[in-house]
Amino acid sequence: MLVVHGAWTGGALALWAEDTSPPESTSPRGGPSPRGGGRAHPFAAPASVLAAALGEAAARAVPAELTLRLPGSAKGPLPSPESGLPSAARAPRLAAWRVPALLAGPAEALALLGALTEPPPPAPGAPEWGPGTSLRYLAVVAEHARALVRRGRVLPQLVIEDGAHAARWRPVLTGADATAFRELATAMPPACRAAGQGSPSARVLRESLAALADGAVRLALPDRLLRGVRPGPKSPLPERWLSALTSGDAALPGAGEPEAAELGGALREWLAAAHRMDGPIRVCFRLIEPEGDADAWELEFALQSVEDPSLYVPASRLWDGERVPGLPRRSDEILLAGLGRAVRLCPELHTALYDARPSGMTVDTAWAFGFLRRAAPLLQAAGYGVSLPAWAGRKGIGLRLTTRSRAATPSRAVAGQGFGLGELVDFRVDLAVGDHTISEEELEELARLKVPLVRVRGQWVELDDRQLKAALTAIERRRAGEMTVAEVIAEVVGGGDEELPLVAVDADGPLGDLLSGEADRRLAAVATPAAFNGVLRPYQERGLSWLSFLSRVGLGGILADDMGLGKTAQTLSLLLDERTDGPVPPTLLVCPMSLVGNWQKEAARFAPSLRVYVHHGGTRKRDEELAAAVRDADLVVTTYGTALRDVGTLMGFAWGRVVCDEAQAIKNSAARQAQAVRSIPARTRLALTGTPVENHLAELWSIMEFCNPGLLGPAKRFRTRYQEPIEARGDEDAARALRRATGPFVLRRLKTDKTIISDLPEKQEMKVWCTLTPEQASLYQAVVTDMMARIDGSEGIERRGNVLAAMTRLKQVCNHPAHLLKDGSRLSGRSGKLARLEELAQEIVEEGDRALVFTQYAEFGSLLQPYLAAHLDRPVLWLHGGLPKKKRDELVERFQEGDEPMIFLLSLKAAGTGLNLTAANHVIHVDRWWNPAVEDQATDRAFRIGQTKNVQVRKFICAGTLEERIDEMIERKKALAESVVGAGEDWITGLSTERLRELFRLGPEAVS
Template sequence: MEQEKLRLRFTAQGFTPDETVNEYGDEVQSWKTRMTTAPWQTLYALSFQPRAPWLDAAGLFLYQVADAFQRQLTRQPDLELRREKITVEPDAETLRALSDSVPFVNGAQFVDAGWLCHAFAQLNERFAQEVAAFDGSVAMYLAGKSQQLRVPERIFFHLVESQDDAEYPFAFLATYATRTAAGKVRHMPLKYALSEYKGRRDKLLELLSCLNRVAEVAPLIAEFMEKGELFHPLRLRAEEAYQILKCVPAIEAAGIVCRIPNWWRRHAHGVSAAVVIGEEKTALLGLDTVLSMVPRLEVDGIPLSAQEIQDLLAQSEGLVLLKGRWVEVDHARLQQLLDAMDEQAGEVTMMEALRMELNGKKDANDPDLGVVIKNGTWLNELLARLRTPKQLRSVMVPRSLHATLRPYQKEGYTWLNQMNALHFGACLADDMGLGKTIQVLAFLERLRKRSAQARVLLIVPASLLGNWQGECERFVPDMPYMRLHGGGAKELGEFVAGDHTFLTITTYGMASRIAQLAQIEWDCLILDEAQAIKNPLSKQTKQIKKLHARMRIAMTGTPIENDLGNLWSLFDFLNKGLLGSFGEFREFCRDLGAHPEGYGRLKAMIAPFMLRRTKDDKRIIRDLPDKIETVDKVSLSARQAVLYRQCVNDLAKRLDELDGMQRRGLVLALLTKLKQICNHPDQFLGQEEYAPQESGKFAMLGELCETIYEKRERVLVFTQFKEITPYLDEYLAQRFHCRGFVLHGGTPVAERAKMVEAFQSERYVPYMVLSVRAGGTGLNLTNASHVIHFDRWWNPAVENQATDRAYRIGQKRNVMVHKLVCQGTVEEKIDQLIESKKELAANVIGSGGESWITEMSNEELLSLLKLEVDR
């Protein structure tokens, strides 16, 4: 059985455990508790243990961060002297490697260089705290933590280039760390140790003892010791420096840290083989475009000419200065590379080139030689422009567009046009509220102007039909469109087959049923809320992917979720084959645990095809006020408390009698009942009086709305229960002294559009009561400056989407978000889950919402449901 994983997510300042559907064993539960209360202290402790099999992708990355910290820590020769005062910071190479290894998990957007530096600082602080309290040496402290760690010796070896001396182009110096009279740690040439420890032979021998180990693995160092030269600065010939550089791994294994030229650390000193793809410009039309593939030899990315290669073959083995760079000459390897080059010339398609990039840029046919596959100048520049649309040449916005695009929206519009010109599928993944619709309409208007015979199919959720219709009439009134909805699939199919309207708008349900849609060659196929095709095995997804189009656009605010299979399905629609078959991609994902640098390659590969901007980025969107979220806890009325306890007691009596689906059904039914009781006892009892004083939530709602009414502001009230909406409407009409709107699943699409238009107008419409399912996505209701979640939907993504009806572009005020929770009930206990999930992508908890609760043991379940307040 597969090991269950402790799921973690990243936050702005660290990480925290995710609530999951799994029950944990004692050990994992213990670590989960510790990570919740003291995450960095727990990570620090965990990092000294063998890598735990229950770590998820986020946990493995955190382990990698801690491992990098330990490596940096144990490379400090003054560690023993500085102890708790040591400061360990990630170097540039460490930051790059870790950034390339960030997994596709919730909160990954927070993990940047600043986050990583903060992580090092947190681990550094934990080390300092423990070492300060430890009565012994740092070496003893680390030995007690892990036998794999050792404190480096206090001696450094420095090898640097000396450009002013052609005969002796390198200099060597041995130093040691010592503490001055003022208590500061300094690095001094090794010769000063002879005077510092004069008369204290034992201390001197203790300092120098490591040199005997080094002498056994580095013959030249042994020679320096025999001649007494190690205590003085030395000039070295290239061949002498080469001898030392070759021994660096063994020297450092013996405990001495070496400061050497970066080009040797980076392995940039050897001749390597590269196959350059797309060096010259080509007429690029789609992923099947053929690109040139030209082999070459190079040093640190700099190509070598045929004459330079012959010159290297004529040199003796060792270090040779070439083009201002030191090159390691190895005749046998150089000849192998030359032989391999003869077999590398040819052509590849654009898709094959990108697949090579995903697989690590190494030629699978010659893994030992390490032939690198790299993009040429033209291909690199193209991909860079697509990844950063600001670099693209601006495209004129049609005058017939009745809107002014913001700068970032113009970039998105230009990007869509460029992707269309290249015949690439594009994912517009801006945050909800940043104006994906207007960017797409601008793109379609230009397409219509340039190709009057073009045909576009737009597929949207049913709830957004009216919204798209309204946006078309508002922003592109000259654009012909038709709506395929509200009739039989056969009749609609016959109609669309003989029609040539520019834009056809339909729903996912109808698109899956109208067979004629797959018989048309669309110029552009657009999916709004494209997460609808995230499941590659669903019938709906399979039917949508059968549609034919030259250009495909996916619109979604949450393209990357926990399951990378969702990402594969999205790209299988946009650019089929780019991520390989589902089986191939799944194999790639399985390998990410052992080779996390693959995450970086995957991000780089999909970046040209995905444009994502977030409304939290103040550099992109400065006119969107912050939203302020509060959890308003209310007390149950006496009547509510009695009914609540009664339902829980009834469940307790029946739990032991049922199992399997019957138990699951019983638990889910009870959860619905408890939510109804928390709203109002009459909702649970099916009565119609709804006296406000019988419900804590109604009382709180009245208090909040009284203030809102005094300021003549507007509010959205969300509930997941259609049956309570008329009673909320009646109550709010009394509080506001006028009536607002009610929108739920039974509201006709045309009526919804009229409601939105009225709510957004100058006329004062104080409130709108919405069911979460019907009003949670796609509607623009920025006239509201308050959002009240009357009851909680136990999926943070769904709640956030509902809140975003008001918190989006066009909002000129702060948005106050109130979440009503009954104290001591299951609502309050679940609240921590919702808060911990609020930054996650949609559907992380799953469409089942509270189904995870049914997997609890009887004892855990009753503990969760039990009313914890005295009444």
């Protein structure tokens, strides 16, 4: 298989590929370095092979050879994480490597990147391929460029390329677009910059975004902007420039300097004026609907903070002379200047400027509609704040679907008799305006009036001709009839069409229970199976009823219960319940390697009658032995890695169900293990995860595509229908439609919900502030001085590596000088954190309690374990990734079953998920991973079902250091914490040098 990577260079998309096919490609064969060039990349596929794999998508790409700066060692380059190839490089360095490549211009790049969400099947004989992280990132950039063009966020310019003038389009990045640009630059994978000699990510992003936006405009405007005679080479430059803005050739040869200077200067001033809107305070317009039957709308003027939109100050307060904290002096001048610029986008505002102190306007319905439809989008795109009524922008007319079951009796239907995807139900489609159903006659009357903004039964709604025509056509074509249950589900998931969204569903019987999104509460609860060794809680029995119902009708689902609510127990009870009437095909369960033992033990504990076979390790069964083992098993447990390696074999068995535990492992639909698991056939699928969406909605699509293939449609449609409106614009209608589409197949309960579980104790979180010793402070400052000098003198991948190295060293200093120096020196009395940990650990064991102590550094844990054991004179267990499975299980069992107080040291990566450690009622995070989701997962090793005590969670932070400042950054963006810091610490590497200097700065409060 080929892993295809992408970079941006010289105005073109550069594609190259790693060949992951064994065995030849797994041994470096680069050879000596030619003079001035770099060695041949040992895993790179020839350009001809890459072109064959991409097929039509790369038909117009040009073969080339690039020299890339990639991490590696003297022996060879470091394989990419997506390749799955082994690497022995311990301390990689950037080096030049020659790779065969394909170069695609902007138009071709847009087509190729747009096809990544639905890559066509490879041609016969062509190698299989998948996009690497860099290529998927550039696909996001391409879609962002298209969005800018769709919203008119581009301006024409006259630029110089290769010493000649050219007509180009350039994006306008202000307001939300400027924020999106900064976030994209921060998230750029290093490989995207490998062809640019390590250029800063912002520069590479600006170049690629400009080229892709220019290409998108030319694709959208294939004809000339002005009709008439095509200008010749001697025509005035403005005419030639205007024609070149849409032609295939943007060059303007022979342009005279005086003419070019005059035209280029005016265009640059136009672009600069558009960017002046990007300040900390912006003018905001708020449209307020009238009360009762009045026709007086209010348009309020205000100032609003860009960083904190809750800081909203109406203009009337400014004219009263009130000094508002957070606003700069002379805010009235900012307001007047902003209103003056806004008149160019909404000329009707000019009447308000007759007033020396404008605070708003009173307008009629026709004016309000014009503002809603035309001015508001333009003002928003230009960076102004716009606040509209909650109904604004929603489709005025929608569809209401009503279905009625034909089942003989409700009891038989609930029992699963007579209910299936093929059962016929009666349906009726009605039209809804706002919250009300209207008749065809009322709709025809609205169409006759041709009033675009009307009040229907007390609610304002927007109507347009296209919606009205589509509604009349839909109601004539399909008003009532019969459909199968499967067709009803497809209608609900499809959500109608663009002009007529499905806004409400009313169904009875089991179908209504399923579509309600509360199926676990409405379906009759299935009792705990007799073979289950224990008693399910009421909410778990409801979960079992939902799982059983989906399984009977052949649908998949996502059990997304909060960590600790018993997803394992519910799954095992499902396997037992379906075997009460006789044998059924086995279930294949795929999980991380660290959870294999957990599933074995939980099955033996709760479902001892289940026959369990573990398919993992070098001694696992193969061929006939494996077939016999699967035939004799009820549950086959394997790992994601083994499933990927043995996918061909596993595809040959008749599985009743495939279950993915910790299903966030398949959140990347293009990853090989996600593709492998999806390819294993089964009657139904089940995903278990406490975090169905960690960073992006595309992850939900990937997991749903595993559970119910094709149900949510292609990834591209999901992105345009749901992901972009929700993530980019906060579209509430799209969010409601997505909840309606996925709600029947996702069961999510939180343990903090007292209606779910009332006997779980409280979780008390607190921050423990530590100070540095003078030795630590001296080392900290020395590291800052040394590393900032290195960061200042580096670029690209090397700079990113230096930033990560600086953070690591500073965190090590905050832990303990011996952690940084690695000199085996004494620990006592040299670290503020260690002193606080000693005190807390002593208190915990003296009270007879037990604690989990997490560190992200295995080497620091190895230092702490013997020291704390000697200091406390108590057992201190130490679990890290280097332990074999048997030893890990022994440690967990000793901690859970022992009867003496003790401390359990754990590596965050090795023990952050899957373990049940409810014997602990204290959790200490000695050093932070700066990812709230990861920390919460680790904490939930103790805060889960089975816990009988309050759990105290302490997070150590060194005051006055980068630890405190990053904690502040996380707190400020708590609502977006997972998307901002979802990749651990990589997001910090894109900060400017000045921001890094402030982040790393040692404050005077740091030293005790």
